[in-house]
Amino acid sequence: xxxxxxxxxxxxxxxxxxxxxxxxxxxxxxxxxxxxxxxxxxxxxxxxxxxxxxxxxxxxxxxxxxxxxxxxxxxxxxxxxxxxxxxxxxxxxxxxxxxxxxxxxxxxxxxxxxxxxxxxxxxxxxxxxxxxxxxxxxxxxxxxxxxxxxxxxxxxxxxxxxxxxxxxxxxxxxxxxxxxxxxxxxxxxxxxxxxxxxxxxxxxxxxxxxxxxxxxxxxxxxxxxxxxxxxxxxxxxxxxxxxxxxxxxxxxxxxxxxxxxxxxxxxxxxxxxxxxxxxxxxxxxxxxxxxxxxxxxxxxxxxxxxxxxxxxxxxxxxxxxxxxxxxxxxxxxxxxxxxxxxxxxxxxxxxxxxxxxxxxxxxxxxxxxxxxxxxxxxxxxxxxxxxxxxxxxxxxxxxxxxxxxxxxxxxxx
Numbered sequence: 257x258x259x260x261x262x263x264x265x266x267x268x269x270x271x272x273x274x275x276x277x278x279x280x281x282x283x284x285x286x287x288x289x290x291x292x293x294x295x296x297x298x299x300x301x302x303x304x305x306x307x308x309x310x311x312x313x314x315x316x317x318x319x320x321x322x323x324x325x326x327x328x329x330x331x332x333x334x335x336x337x338x339x340x341x342x343x344x345x346x347x348x349x350x351x352x353x354x355x356x357x358x359x360x361x362x363x364x365x366x367x368x369x370x371x372x373x374x375x376x377x378x379x380x381x382x383x384x385x386x387x388x389x390x391x392x393x394x395x396x397x398x399x400x401x402x403x404x405x406x407x408x409x410x411x412x413x414x415x416x417x418x419x420x421x422x423x424x425x426x427x428x429x430x431x432x433x434x435x436x437x438x439x440x441x442x443x444x445x446x447x448x449x450x451x452x453x454x455x456x457x458x459x460x461x462x463x464x465x466x467x468x469x470x471x472x473x474x475x476x477x478x479x480x481x482x483x484x485x486x487x488x489x490x491x492x493x494x495x496x497x498x499x500x501x502x503x504x505x506x507x508x509x510x511x512x513x514x515x516x517x518x519x520x521x522x523x524x525x526x527x528x529x530x531x532x533x534x535x536x537x538x539x540x541x542x543x544x545x546x547x548x549x550x551x552x553x554x555x556x557x558x559x560x561x562x563x564x565x566x567x568x569x570x571x572x573x574x575x576x577x578x579x580x581x582x583x584x585x586x587x588x589x590x591x592x593x594x595x596x597x598x599x600x601x602x603x604x605x606x607x608x609x610x611x612x613x614x615x616x617x618x619x620x621x622x623x624x625x626x627x628x629x630x631x632x633x634x635x636x637x638x639x640x641x642x643x644x645x646x647x648x649x650x651x652x653x654x655x656x657x658x659x660x661x662x663x664x665x666x667x668x669x
Contacts, residue, residue: 260405263412267552267569269364274577285381295357297481299563307570321355334514416554434534435488439526500531539602556601
């Protein structure tokens, strides 16, 4: 059995490693003509790290990432709403890592080439068509080449060509007028030096800040990733690499200068600013057609909240590999994979819309208003805030009991 993987992002490369571990041959077809260090920061939650550690990637990732110790929820005045431990500090067997996307991608590329061979990755292979017959799948590419496989997996992201092939009338991504500006800045460590901050909320400006590289110079600075989110009735674009403009969002954070972090300076001093839309899609009625299916963002594009996209792609990859290893018929394996994963990920997509992890901040804002507070317990207790946080973790699949105690999800019979 030979599997064709369309898309060489995090999901596609993780799938290649999972298939290789299961003894299944595969090749990755990536549209980009060359690998480039794109993007900014990403978080790998413990359930993602469990999957990646079992692919023998844990040590490599920990060497270049920052192991997150805590998440800090605060208002736009810098007052702490809640501080909670994360990763190993919270008792998980696996860490929560904050890492530059380029570092994660480079580790995956090296692992695929080392384990599967240099020919396992085909660059400049933009998929333009898919044909199925009784014995498999033929992929057609823009460069005129074709590829034959027993099954094809679309892991080609939000703008998936394979998803469009399966659902040609689906229409554009769902955009609700929320924009994100992302960047990285060289700065001194703040709080524990391994803290993630979620501050404010959309109507007044939301800011997520965390380090992704340690000790990047002789002054002990870190590379700090930040994400500014605001309601923004402007360009409804869907371009993940559009250069952002400081004037579009910086004024809303001009007075965000806390005792423990100068947020305004962090944004202003960024090495690079990218502007991206807050978009997702409605969950699909099906992912699979014969010997073609979807994985990762191509299957379940979700709001980039909660750091869960990479984890769900990694879980997709393992379960799909398990299904293919257990079944003699690729179509049967793909159907079993979809049965296991489609509804689970649909719940996460919907949760990220209605009850995102920053729901804590939203709830406090509803109770307190856009004002500093003297005694938060007068409005809401830490026990109540803890319950809100645990509810999101449970739905998203990374509560401590889910990750540490219960068996990992496996394919449904």
